[in-house]
Every structure is written in structure tokens, then in C-alpha cells.
Amino acid sequence: RKEVEQDPGPFNVPEGATVAFNCTYSNSASQSFFWYRQDCRKEPKLLMSVYSSGNEDGRFTAQLNRASQYISLLIRDSKLSDSATYLCAVILSGGYQKVTFGTGTKLQVIP
Amino acid sequence: NAGVTQTPKFQVLKTGQSMTLQCAQDMNHNSMYWYRQDPGMGLRLIYYSASEGTTDKGEVPNGYNVSRLNKREFSLRLESAAPSQTSVYFCASSKNTEAFFGQGTRLTVV
Numbered sequence: 001r002k003e004v005e006q007d008p009g010p011f012n013v014p015e016g017a018t019v020a021f022n023c024t025y026s027n028s029a030s031q032s033f034f035w036y037r038q039d040c041r042k043e044p045k046l047l048m049s050v051y052s053s054g055n056e057d058g059r060f061t062a063q064l065n066r067a068s069q070y071i072s073l074l075i076r077d078s079k080l081s082d083s084a085t086y087l088c089a090v091i092l093s094g095g096y097q098k099v100t101f102g103t104g105t106k107l108q109v110i111p
Numbered sequence: 112n113a114g115v116t117q118t119p120k121f122q123v124l125k126t127g128q129s130m131t132l133q134c135a136q137d138m139n140h141n142s143m144y145w146y147r148q149d150p151g152m153g154l155r156l157i158y159y160s161a162s163e164g165t166t167d168k169g170e171v172p173n174g175y176n177v178s179r180l181n182k183r184e185f186s187l188r189l190e191s192a193a194p195s196q197t198s199v200y201f202c203a204s205s206k207n208t209e210a211f212f213g214q215g216t217r218l219t220v221v
Binding site (some may be wrong): 006008032034041042043044045046049087089091097098099101102103104 | 142144146152153154156159161199201203205207208209210211212213214215
């Protein structure tokens, strides 16, 4: 089983829709969680960190469910510009704290 | 405000040629990474370095070698390039928190 797993999609949604992605992680000792955005032919860039209490940044909401070992990303009122691949990332506690990425979920927002 | 710098940005190699991809970060990060990304696929870890002088194999290390020269620099070497190594290569670094990426190197092996 992979350490971090995501549904690759693609998720095709109309403009204005709400869409949610999940990301599961296998190691219960994971301590830090992130969502990245990657545009076509570009490097991944940090979208937001995921805190235990959940956090919101405009139309984006990230949540952590430790009991079920997954994080989620909710995008409300989707824009065409949200079309991208969304990658989750996890850091295990202790040691050198290596960042492990999921393979990403592709989102296509349709006019 | 350089962050993670990769060179070159583009490269075309002939099968069997060798080359080194360079990566440097100026954020005093301990951990550095090399990934490859193929069309329609996610990031695949080639090698990871937790600190200067240490390296670990990732998911797809075959055909590659790395060198963590110092805290700033982490290079990736292809000793004998093969068409299967045509890909986009990303270097990244981190320190107990999120990772930061370079802009990538687009490598084509013909």
C-alpha cells in the first residue's frame, strides 16, 4: 500500500460547482499535512497547510480526519482558473521528517 | 529570493550520454529531493537526502546517482542516458515543514 493515496481523477466540474478531494495516508504517525497545486508543465506550489482544527482560505477549505487517516480539500464556487492537479503531502513525525506526496488529483473546471 | 534553483531548464541528450542536473537551495533546508514526473503521472521520488552526506533511494533510483555536496547542493547524475529517462525532473527541499520546488528540468533522450 502506498504511503499517500489520491484518486487521480480527472474530476470534470462545471463553473460554480463545489468539488472535494480526499487523500488517505497509511502511517498514523504522520504529523503535518499539506495541499499543493500544480499547473500544467509547472512545479507544484503550496496551496495550503492542513491543521488539526481545519482551515479555510477563501473558497478553499482543508480538513484533517485523524481517526480515518485522510485529509480533504473542498473548493467552492469553482473557477476556470482552478483547473490544475492537486497533490497532497504528508510528513511523518520524528527523524528527518521527509515529505511524501500523493500522485495528485486532476481537476478540470468546464465553462 | 531564489529558493530552489535547478539547472539546466532544458536538455536534449543522445542515448548513452551522461549529464548532471544541478540543484541548489538557499533556505538552509536539511532535506532535499529529486523527483521525476512523466505525462499524466504523479511525482516519483528518485532519491532523497535527509542531510549533508546522506542519501537514500526512492521509488525509481535505477539509472541515477546523486551527490549531496553540501547543505545547499544536491545533484542528480545520469551516467548513460536512456530514452526511458525522458521526463521532467524536479528538485525540492524542506526543513520540518512544507517542501519547495525548483522550476524543473525538461530532459529528452533521443
